[in-house]
Amino acid sequence: MSLIEPLEAVIEEFSKFPGIGKKTAYRLAIYLLRRPAKDVTRFTDSVTSLKQKVTFCKRCFNLAEGDYCMVCSGLKRDGSKICVVEDITDVMAIERTHEYDGLYHVLGGVLSPLSGVGPEDIKLYELFNRIREENVKEVILALNPDTEGDTTSMYIVRNLKETDVRISRIARGIPIGGDIEFSDDATISRALKGRITISNE
Amino acid sequence: MSLIEPLEAVIEEFSKFPGIGKKTAYRLAIYLLRRPAKDVTRFTDSVTSLKQKVTFCKRCFNLAEGDYCMVCSGLKRDGSKICVVEDITDVMAIERTHEYDGLYHVLGGVLSPLSGVGPEDIKLYELFNRIREENVKEVILALNPDTEGDTTSMYIVRNLKETDVRISRIARGIPIGGDIEFSDDATISRALKGRITISNE
Numbered sequence: 001m002s003l004i005e006p007l008e009a010v011i012e013e014f015s016k017f018p019g020i021g022k023k024t025a026y027r028l029a030i031y032l033l034r035r036p037a038k039d040v041t042r043f044t045d046s047v048t049s050l051k052q053k054v055t056f057c058k059r060c061f062n063l064a065e066g067d068y069c070m071v072c073s074g075l076k077r078d079g080s081k082i083c084v085v086e087d088i089t090d091v092m093a094i095e096r097t098h099e100y101d102g103l104y105h106v107l108g109g110v111l112s113p114l115s116g117v118g119p120e121d122i123k124l125y126e127l128f129n130r131i132r133e134e135n136v137k138e139v140i141l142a143l144n145p146d147t148e149g150d151t152t153s154m155y156i157v158r159n160l161k162e163t164d165v166r167i168s169r170i171a172r173g174i175p176i177g178g179d180i181e182f183s184d185d186a187t188i189s190r191a192l193k194g195r196i197t198i199s200n201e
Numbered sequence: 202m203s204l205i206e207p208l209e210a211v212i213e214e215f216s217k218f219p220g221i222g223k224k225t226a227y228r229l230a231i232y233l234l235r236r237p238a239k240d241v242t243r244f245t246d247s248v249t250s251l252k253q254k255v256t257f258c259k260r261c262f263n264l265a266e267g268d269y270c271m272v273c274s275g276l277k278r279d280g281s282k283i284c285v286v287e288d289i290t291d292v293m294a295i296e297r298t299h300e301y302d303g304l305y306h307v308l309g310g311v312l313s314p315l316s317g318v319g320p321e322d323i324k325l326y327e328l329f330n331r332i333r334e335e336n337v338k339e340v341i342l343a344l345n346p347d348t349e350g351d352t353t354s355m356y357i358v359r360n361l362k363e364t365d366v367r368i369s370r371i372a373r374g375i376p377i378g379g380d381i382e383f384s385d386d387a388t389i390s391r392a393l394k395g396r397i398t399i400s401n402e
Contacts, residue, residue: 006253006254007251007255013244017229019225028218028221029251030289031218034309037252040249041249044245047211048241050207050230051234063205063208088231
């Protein structure tokens with residue numbers, strides 16, 4: 001006995017989601033099958049509405065409910081600073097601090113030759129265009145401190161060599177509340193290299 | 202900056218799925234957001250069609266595309282035997298062997314006092330009704346050999362004590378291709394207790 005066709009179709013669709021295998025896809029499909037019809041309709045309606053109402057900002061690729069995101073349409077934002085992040089969640093994390101008043105640029109990924117992600121797969125050219133066309137004075141690289149984040153940062157630095165834009169990178173070191181004793185060597189080494197003189201402050 | 206409402210709604214919906222936490226729900230929602238509109242429509246259509254076309258068999262609660270499942274509407278099935286299983290996948294696993302010619306009864310779960318699953322939450326009363334109303338001669342318990350499966354089996358046995366239905370349980374022992382040396386004690390003990398005389402066969 002093979003599976004019923006409409007069930008197979010849903011399993012097939014769920015299997016395409018990131019991190020969802022055949023078994024999980026089956027479990028999700030059966031879950032939907034067991035829910036009341038109105039719950040399933042609410043689910044599909046929410047997905048349809050997501051796709052209809054939520055877009056990506058035309059300028060920085062953050063989430064938007066129109067052409068531009070809340071940050072890009074904010075009046076008091078400093079357009080001379082662009083903070084480059086990997087994902088929308090990074091924007092949210094930085095916004096939560098209320099410390100940053102500039103704009104963002106969401107790459108939607110990082111360079112990863114092993115996974116086949118090249119410069120054309122993420123919003124790198126769009127970043128370089130913005131820097132050319134907007135009055136950008138500083139680019140702040142806020143990518144994750146791992147190999148792929150570093151590779152992407154290096155790629156950006158290399159491509160902006162000819163411009164007079166200031167490039168900075170967010171500090172790496174021991175996290176607040178962290179413990180030097182239990183920090184890994186690379187983090188301690190980075191924290192030492194990135195030390196800041198305080199005696200004359 | 203909080204999340205945009207339509208995105209929050211989808212994350213909320215995905216979070217209700219079994220085994221899906223907030224972070225995964227977010228990832229799934231963003232995945233949908235990045236897909237072309239036609240892919241998302243195909244996804245929601247497949248879910249709608251699943252819910253419209255696939256039902257549960259009115260008799261055994263196996264998957265069906267009408268009132269009754271393929272097994273229950275099969276002509277050459279022996280209606281005097283009911284094999285009790287936990288889930289639809291168990292039906293599929295047993296059907297794959299082509300060894301069983303009786304009917305099924307899908308409980309849709311097992312008794313689990315710790316998770317709050319009582320007799321009324323699974324199709325137990327429906328099983329007892331079938332045994333009363335149909336001409337059932339044997340009930341084969343094919344629940345998983347774990348605490349919850351054993352509890353459920355015991356519950357069924359106790360409730361059928363007054364009937365003259367024969368109750369059997371699928372054998373437990375060393376799996377085919379398995380290794381006695383590396384089998385756990387409980388399995389070896391079960392295999393010994395369930396030994397079958399072969400000298401006079």
